[in-house]
Amino acid sequence: MYNEKLEALITAALADGVLTDKEKNLLFKKAEAMGIDLDEFELVLNGRLAKRKKEMEAQATKKNGAIPQELDDLIKEYLSDGIISPKERQVLLNKAQALGLNLDEVDLYIDAQQQKADQAVASAMNKRRGKTCPYCGSSIPELTDKCPNCGGNITPEASKELEEIIEYLENALVSFKSGEDVDKSKAEIERYVRKARMYYGNNPKIQRLVEEVEEESEAAEAAAKKKSLWVNIKNVTSVVVPVVLLLLLLGICFYFSPDSERKRKEEKQEEMLKKLQDAKEQTQSLGNKVLEMINNGDLNGAKNELSIYSIPDAFDSYDIVREFDGMYLALIKAYIERGNFDEAEDVGISFKLKICNDYQWKESSCYQKLKKEFKKKGRDFSALKVGD
Structure with a gap:
């Protein structure tokens, strides 16, 4: 068409x-x-x-494979309140196992149905209310891109990031209150709390949520320590007194040992560094392959390799831009050297959609190169611009 x-x-x-x-x-x-x-x-x-x-x-x-009707009906029943809890999910997986189904496939199907329900709720809410500033929480006119209250620029990226932060902190809060996941990554929660306070600290909902998460986190951690200590004491009461005292003393010392805590932190850091190193090696391999294809004149092949590559989870948003800016820039330059500005523009748009937010895109080498070359040629640059 x-x-x-x-x-x-x-x-x-x-x-x-x-x-x-x-x-x-x-x-x-x-x-x-x-x-x-x-x-x-x-x-x-x-x-x-x-x-x-x-x-x-x-x-x-x-x-x-098709999901049996009885299991599908049960999933819909659990989704009637808009969410499938961890307990309900386990019931569904037990049912699937009894029916001889692949549990991984059923788990993915449950996630898909949950996502549909979430999208339906979000769509209904968006129809009923106007936009809300993610930074301060005040209502703003539907067609306004700047908050009249705090002056913040309203972008889809900011709203999406706020939704992610709220969802993560609310899930953490539920876990703390239920006592089901007290050992949930404290560092991860603290990262979200810091981001919430740094960027959205004036938002009343964020303020209340952060305070509640921190209070419940401390309470859950204290309760877990008391429970663990009581179990240790109870398990050794059947042993002779000298052994009981010795084991109790050793248990307390080990529990509060700085070396033990430091070792766990070091192991977690090593695991994160290993994942990051693996991601960088994969990306380095991709970069070598893309540059080799560019040098051999196979620009479309290089473009396809970049489009199908999945971004590793170990990268944060700035790592992604640093790792991929050079690859995309090399391909853009190659297309420009051939005089193919349409393909160069398509590569730039793909880089923006897949890799950058508006700020990162505007600061990237790809954006600067395209802007410079398009101005030289007097080409329309509107499709690649970002709001000021």
Whole structure:
């Protein structure tokens, strides 16, 4: 229906069956620059997204096998309140095991149904209310991109990050109150708390949530220590007195030993460093492969390698930009040297969608190179711009 370049961008954006606000805005800018009617374009885009979701569901069903009706009905019943608790999930997995199903496949299916329920709730809430500033929590006009109260720029990335922080802290709070996961990574929780206070500290909801998480964390940790100590004492009461006293003394010393705590921290740090090192080695291998393909003139092959590569979880957002900026820049330069500015622009858009937030994109070498070359040629740069 549209030209080859726009069709390729639409296909890339819909590949995962989800159209984010960031992807949608970029596609609309591109369509508008091409003189396409935006109302018609939105209808086409929604239709293709629905079609892609059905294709993915069909593929998942074909791959994983059909879920028995009785199990599917039970999943829907548990989702009636909008969430499947850890206890309900375990009941479902026990049921699946009794039916002779693959537990990993059923677990993935449960996650998919939970995601659908979450999206439905989010969609309903968005229809009922206007936008809310993620930084201070005040209401803002629907078409405003800057909060009139605190002056913060309202971006999809900020709202998404706030939702992630709230979800993680709320889950941690439930775990602390239930006592089911007291040993949950304290460092991870502290990281989210620091980020919440640094960027969204004026938001009333964040303030209350952080305070409650910290209070419940301390209470849960103290309760766990008392419980563990009582179990140790009870287990040794059947032994003769000298042995009881010795074991109790050793247990207390070991429990409060700085060396033991330090060893656990060192092991956790080593594990994180190992994951990061593995991720860097994988990325280095990809970089060598991409540069070799560029040197051999296979630019489209290099572009495909970058598009299908999955970003390792061990990287934080700034690591990702540092690791991939050079690869994408080399490919952009190669396309520009050939005079193929359309492909160079597509590579830049792919880099922005997959790797960067707006701030990182504006500071990246890829953005600076494209901006410079497009100005030289007098080309339209609107599809690659970010808000100031």
